[in-house]
Amino acid sequence: MELRHLRYFIALAGSLNFTRAAERVHVTQSTLSHQIRQLEDEVGQRLFERIGKRVVMTPAGESFVAYAARALKEVDMGLGELKRDTASMMGEVRIGTTHTFNLEFIPDCVARFLQQSPAVRIIVEELPADAIAAQLEAGKLDFGVGYRPAPSSALQFEPWFNEELVLIVGQHHPLAERRRIRMIELHREPLVLLPQGFSTRRMLDECFTAAGAEPVVIAELNSIAAMVGLAGRMQVGTIAVAGAAALNPALRVIPLENPTPMRTPGLLFNSELPQSRASRAFAALLRRQAMSRGARPAQRPAARKRTAKLLDETAPRRRSRRAATGV
Numbered sequence: 001m002e003l004r005h006l007r008y009f010i011a012l013a014g015s016l017n018f019t020r021a022a023e024r025v026h027v028t029q030s031t032l033s034h035q036i037r038q039l040e041d042e043v044g045q046r047l048f049e050r051i052g053k054r055v056v057m058t059p060a061g062e063s064f065v066a067y068a069a070r071a072l073k074e075v076d077m078g079l080g081e082l083k084r085d086t087a088s089m090m091g092e093v094r095i096g097t098t099h100t101f102n103l104e105f106i107p108d109c110v111a112r113f114l115q116q117s118p119a120v121r122i123i124v125e126e127l128p129a130d131a132i133a134a135q136l137e138a139g140k141l142d143f144g145v146g147y148r149p150a151p152s153s154a155l156q157f158e159p160w161f162n163e164e165l166v167l168i169v170g171q172h173h174p175l176a177e178r179r180r181i182r183m184i185e186l187h188r189e190p191l192v193l194l195p196q197g198f199s200t201r202r203m204l205d206e207c208f209t210a211a212g213a214e215p216v217v218i219a220e221l222n223s224i225a226a227m228v229g230l231a232g233r234m235q236v237g238t239i240a241v242a243g244a245a246a247l248n249p250a251l252r253v254i255p256l257e258n259p260t261p262m263r264t265p266g267l268l269f270n271s272e273l274p275q276s277r278a279s280r281a282f283a284a285l286l287r288r289q290a291m292s293r294g295a296r297p298a299q300r301p302a303a304r305k306r307t308a309k310l311l312d313e314t315a316p317r318r319r320s321r322r323a324a325t326g327v
Contacts, residue, residue: 003075005039006068008032012048013065016055089117091278095124096132096144099224100241101265105289106145113285120278128222129199136270142279144268145286147199156269160290165204165261167254168228168245169237176252183211183258190236192219192227200263204239207261265290 012021012032022032040047047061057065097106102124110122127135132144136155149155167186169176175189186208193215194201208215218236221227227238232248239261245251267283269275275283 001039001042003072005035005042006072008035009039009047009068010065010072012036012055013057013061013068016057018055089278089281090119091276092121092123093276093279093282094140094142095122095282096127096135096141096146096268097124098129098132098146098265099126100244101145102126103243109282109286109289112289113282117278117281120282122282128197130197132268136268139270139273141270142273142275143270143283146265146268148264148266149268150199154271156271157266158269158287159264159266160287161265163241163263163265165200165239165256165263166242167237167239167256168231168242169252169254170232170235171250171252173231173235173237173252175237175254178254180255180257183207183256183261184213186211186215186237187213189215190218191215192221192230192236192238193217194224194227195220195222198222203263204261207259210259 008021008025008027011024012018015021015024018029018032022029025032027035036048043060043064045060046058047064049056049058095106106124110124114120114122125135125141129146129149132141132146133149133153133155135141136144148157148159167175167181175181193204196202196205219230221230224240224244228240228244228248228251230236231238232251239256242253245253267286
């Protein structure tokens, strides 16, 4: 049984005329008749009878109408309360986010949220992943949009999806025409990367170590935009998400493998701090928008452990091959 069945039933019970009832609920008379038959089939009894040109309710219909009217009233009251809650929502939501998400994703979510809840004040701070975790632990943020924290962290993490990092170079770079590149091939390759204090840089260093590669880091910049900008101005590569190169058509994006650098973004919470209604509502919006981006599901912890174990086992063989070939 669906809500529309009840609405059509109440409309017909109120007018006892198919034409007027159909006009009231904005459907054709044939549609109304069909829906009433569906409702009668479901309840197993006739609710209306036609006597000549008149329509009358059966005893079953008379018994059912009060319950149907009460049920619709409760539903409509609930829907009205939800709308009032959204419109009257107030307060302040403090969010920490990394640069990548603050380029497009967070502004889009803030705009969507404020259209529904204009009285809420949204404060967004763009911070490194480690700083987001520190601010959450200090109670200075309601939640963060970042990456999986260290295992020792007491923060609650809700993963969204896995995010691959790629090599980004200018169109005249010697590697610009490559379709894929192995991490070992970046040995002695000039790169510009995030400083070592960033969790993403530490993850990349682990991937280089696993592959037996030692790139030449000619510069360390704490901004993805600055890194990508430098890659577009000189023959140097950088490693970031593919979307970081979207605004410059002269840049080339090259997938990395053996191993593929991968991060897991998601929501970070301090479970010891209470969440306001506005904060919970905005977090729910972020969750829906993140899932709609079509990214692949986040890798399960067991799968990540198997990947890490594989890298540990294969790294010595990669270093041996590199020594033998002189790469």
